Amino acid sequence: MSSAQDEGIAKLSPAKDEPAKSRTGPYARNRAVYSAIDLGTNNCRLLIARPTYAGFRVVDAFSRIVRLGEGLGATGRLSDEAMDRAIAALKICAQKIRHKQVTCMRSVATEACRTAKNCDIFVARVKAETGLNLDVISPAEEARLAVVGCQSLLDPAYGHALVFDIGGGSTELILVERRPKNRLHILAWTSMPYGVVNLSERFDCQSLDRARYAEMVGLIRAHLDRFEALASLRTLQKNGAMQLLGTSGTITTLASVQMGLPRYDRNKVDGAWLEQASIHDLARNIALMPYEARLAEPCIGEDRVDYVVAGCAILDALLAQWSFKRLRVADRGIREGVLRGLMGAGAVIGPGRTI
Structure with a gap:
């Protein structure tokens, strides 16, 4: 996994709207x-x-x-x-x-x-x-860009972070270590060939019973078991030395529902901390609720009503695999990572081990 720059982490925040000043002089x-x-x-x-x-x-x-x-x-x-x-x-x-x-x-x-x-x-x-x-x-570049795009939400109080990005056709998991001079190093990563689109096409998400939902979650857990064997995340997680950070439409949608927002509000969602237990329960409840009830949720809507079920199954598997007290939500990712790279900032060193 290559990086355009091997320098210290720049403190970039796309949510800020500040007067433009020259970063390099000209x-x-x-x-x-x-x-x-x-x-x-x-x-x-x-x-x-x-x-x-x-x-x-x-x-x-x-x-x-x-x-x-x-x-x-x-x-x-x-x-x-x-x-x-x-x-x-x-x-x-x-x-x-x-x-x-x-x-x-x-x-x-x-x-x-x-x-x-x-x-x-x-x-x-x-x-x-x-x-x-x-x-x-490549999947490696996608994983790197996801981390670069979210890096300003990685709390320096934690020495490690598990970043996950639930996409349409794949899901990336990236284990990141914070090193001296605030440099981020990717220790291990994986790209699972399951996302909200291909998983929802494989299962009937409009009328999903508990058995089929458990089958969907089990499909994801099998891959997570292999990543755990590679990365030994439970050791870091048990020591309280690791942050969990999620970026995807699934996690931002669930955050909106959890907050009871009448409509999606990025300013309230991006950077929010959520209790893992409550968001885990919410994911299961949304996945198994009747189609009409999901459709009526203002922060889900018709475009996501099926895909959110698949996303909930992926998140359910992930939260069952590793126990955190809290997780942080990012409404940012690959686009922000691309911008940081173009502007010559936000280096993340890799490539790390993969399966």
Whole structure:
């Protein structure tokens, strides 16, 4: 797992909106505009930002559910309809990038494109129809970017952290160690081939009974057992020396429900600490509640009503495997990691062991 910079961790916080100051001196640095696109199995997300003294200031953002990986598990290919949806969203991203006069950009794609037999055709279409160069990144790079994007939420009081990212087509687990000079080092990581899209297509999440839900959780637990054998997380966890940090639509949705929010509010969710026991119970309750009850939850909605069940099963397995008192929620991830890398900050050293 490579890193663009091997330097101390910069204190960047995309949630801050501060007056721009030059981090390197030249006035031209102030005028730079950066963009990051994260095209996942389910979502297409864009951030456009300018660097500031303490981090970066977001000047535009875009997110749309495109379901790029819909049907991929059955056919091994991206469907024409899925590619059309993704390209329509990417055209909006390209228009915003031109309008904001972006000077430096990176657009990454993850599990759906990694596994699709016709990925090359899709990438060529994206270039021809939007002008964007799509970089299909490895699982190792995806794990690194997730950590870089969330690193400002890693509490320095802990010597280690377990970061998890429940995606559409895969789930990344990354064990991070904090070393002298505040450097973060990835000790071990894994990318499970299960996310909310492919897992929900494998199981009928609209009418899931307890037996099928237990089967879903068991599928994840088998992979977590292998990661535990590799990383020996329980030793660190028992000593209270490890933080748990989650970044994904699943954990931010559950946090919103737990807080009783009438609608999603990033300012309240991002960085929040939750009691593990209560969020564990909530995950099981949401996964097993009737479809109509899930649909009625204001922070779930129609787009996530099935996918949240699969996400809850992954989270359930994870929280049953390792016991923490609290976990921290991050509404940030790969896009922020890409921006930090483009701006020359936020080094995370690796690659660490993997399975």
